[in-house]
Amino acid sequence: MLTRVRSAVAHLVSSGGAPPPRPKSPDLPSATAAPPAAAPEAPKSPPARPGSGSRAPAKTAEARASFSRPTFLQLSPGGLRRADDHAGRAVQSPPDTGRRLPWSTGYAEVINAGKSRHNEDQACCEVVYVEGRRSISGAPRESSRGQGLCFYYWGLFDGHAGGGAAEMACRLLHRHVQEQLKDLVDILQDPSPPPLCLPSTPGTPGFSDRSHLVGPQPCWSLQKEVSHESLVIGAIENAFQLMDEQMARERRGHQVEGGCCALVVVYLLGKVYVANAGDSRAIIVRNGEIIPMSREFTPETERQRLQLLGFLKPELLGSEFTHLEFPRRIQPKELGQRMLYRDQNMTGWAYKKIELEDLRFPLVSGEGKKARVMATIGVTRGLGDHNLKVCSSTLPIKPFLSCFPEVQVYDLTQYEHCPDDVLVLGTDGLWDVTNDCEVAATVDRVLSAYEPNDPSRYTALAQALVLGARGTPRDRGWHLPNNKLGSGDDISVFVIPLGGPGSYS
């Protein structure tokens, strides 16, 4: 996330690059600890499979307070320093000798060119087991199929204005997903439609007894059938919300600085769920064809939602902003003239007479990478940002940001995938300087240079994508072969094979 939060990044940079002081309160809960309150049972659930990439702090407590990288990178203290070097910008990947990531997932990352002290992207790859909700007696509830559920999970978290939110989301978001799925273990494995109503307490006798389900009501003949798929989507959506609420609760004690975009993939029961809140992007490249799996959420794509909120809740704008959009800042001397504007209901533009209120700064301004909400932030969905204020003001920006992801579903069973079919996830550091077609061309070029059953091909592809976006150093900058500027942002890429040598059990 490059220069998309003006004030906070400015603060970070102006403080000489040193990380902000951390309080001596207890550390953030570790990846295997429970999200408190919101997910009280998490400590009792089985830990993630060892070696699957759960995050851990860097070697010393001091180093951890400064920065951390995914444990699946298996970085030594020296490796950590090299990963943190803005001058060299060495591409980092899991070692070829170690245990592979699930599905032989490829991963590569590189630190930014100096816009923030540390790499504020984080990455997570986990295999998570979900046991059904426990009964009152504490014994695991007997599932109708006698077993829990397992999901595969990948997450990219692109932090801004500090690394705290991205680190916390990286450690805990999959635990929230796990928690949300606990009530659904039986339901998702039962081919009949999900019950609309359940008894009050999970784990009480008869909880899984279908005779409790209430049929169509005589007083309201309308009854919707809800799919299994939409329950998983709802679980992921609520996991994002609970993660965000946890950040709000713990932001003082643990200094969860900043916010982060979150791009998450959950593979469960044959389907791939891609959840995106922010401006990272996921695409599937299948037999050369590009299938977009996410949309970016920016002040431009969410203009009407933002304006509507400002219109309905003008108190959120203070006396500094107007919910109307203007194509440029209005000068006081232009009062009474007529300016182009867009209201929250409009996609077109029209002229209006400039009144005193129109001299306020527009809630949404700029375009492309320079588009901003309240002149401050360039992304409109994500986690955290609870302390984010308008520059030189006490006006909070969080009310305009949404923590809810958009979830797209891809049924892996509907197509016979070959080893060259991949799901590519990248933070905006990748997509700022490339596009879907170029990425698809790189997929073809790199994968065809390796044997189909060589599991290292996906890491090689991730490295090629990161290198292609970073470029090479020249004339005090990073440049691409076409002489354009390379990305100076943190860049992180997952390459998930859909028909490769991975395990889909």
Added chain:
Amino acid sequence: MLTRVRSAVAHLVSSGGAPPPRPKSPDLPSATAAPPAAAPEAPKSPPARPGSGSRAPAKTAEARASFSRPTFLQLSPGGLRRADDHAGRAVQSPPDTGRRLPWSTGYAEVINAGKSRHNEDQACCEVVYVEGRRSISGAPRESSRGQGLCFYYWGLFDGHAGGGAAEMACRLLHRHVQEQLKDLVDILQDPSPPPLCLPSTPGTPGFSDRSHLVGPQPCWSLQKEVSHESLVIGAIENAFQLMDEQMARERRGHQVEGGCCALVVVYLLGKVYVANAGDSRAIIVRNGEIIPMSREFTPETERQRLQLLGFLKPELLGSEFTHLEFPRRIQPKELGQRMLYRDQNMTGWAYKKIELEDLRFPLVSGEGKKARVMATIGVTRGLGDHNLKVCSSTLPIKPFLSCFPEVQVYDLTQYEHCPDDVLVLGTDGLWDVTNDCEVAATVDRVLSAYEPNDPSRYTALAQALVLGARGTPRDRGWHLPNNKLGSGDDISVFVIPLGGPGSYS
């Protein structure tokens, strides 16, 4: 619009089919009269080209008060009675002998099977001249190109809960479009980008002087370029809003009963603008390919907008509704159990413990044609409905309805059209029983049976589409050849040739 407004239609039917009494206040403004206040200069603008289809009342004042049909149908008093006959449901089209509609547009309509006393659809086809805004002296402003603009206009208005709103929109909406375009006459004909800022008063000296345009501001380097196309979109959007406001102002004096969906096409300077507010639909069939030109706005497609409004403004829900969606009505005895729900941020479903507030009726309920806002109305955009209340309540529904259309643009110059390429507009009476593919097949079948230069082929196509949706009477109902039920709703269809013998001057 069949049975999509429960309470109001019930009132109409229970009153024995007689139209509600009309006050003796002055008639609604005629098609050539100005929309008062909102468009004060309309009387001075040139009338629509004669014979182009401007609406007029039926022959006598009494008949007019009862119902009216488009004047371009040239119905005699006997013809009006036949058009109003629910038993015969004769298909109506402009006579083949009369002056053709612009572009040789085809049109056909049929009355409903008894759901309302009269046909509540209305149709309009006009050629409208736009003169630049007059100067203070009253003389027409000198245009930089020395001439005004001409636009072609087609509108379908599907009324509900009375015919008043549809009739008024049919007579006046194009006048509002004309009014909104007056300031743009010069700007749209000038190939340079539209000025962002204009002097205060249209018509003052220097109004069209480009030297008044302010360049990029040093204090805000961001400046958006606004396209000519988006100015036309903005003009159409504001015309819809002003039409709706006029209905609100005049609803008491003139008894503008009910509301209407509005589907409008404006052809201007080489581009076709399709504006839709409601559940009518427009598609282009081009060389057999289907190009959707509108989206339907229903409680299902607009669920999240509606829920967000209810969430942010709970006072709009009274004590009767909840903004949460449930898949069926909850019984009081289910308090404390856990029910599936969707909040405004969710696309998936999750379980929640049922609390007392959840026993309220959901703001959005049902699915498909039975989806409703506040258990009352099945369409969420349109004009009018200012008096619409929840059944047996004083709670207004209008705050949840939007009068703003979605505008899609089709550049007619980007493709060489043949006489078989058409834009088809239909009210939901057509689309309830057919789909895009079947309509495209009918386009192919009917047009291929006529010579390409036979202008009557488009009316024949419109008739075939209406007949195909109505079906034939059998067993006290209307049936299609596949034994499914035909549409019992009012059905209206325009077929606009894109490369036919029409005039595009």
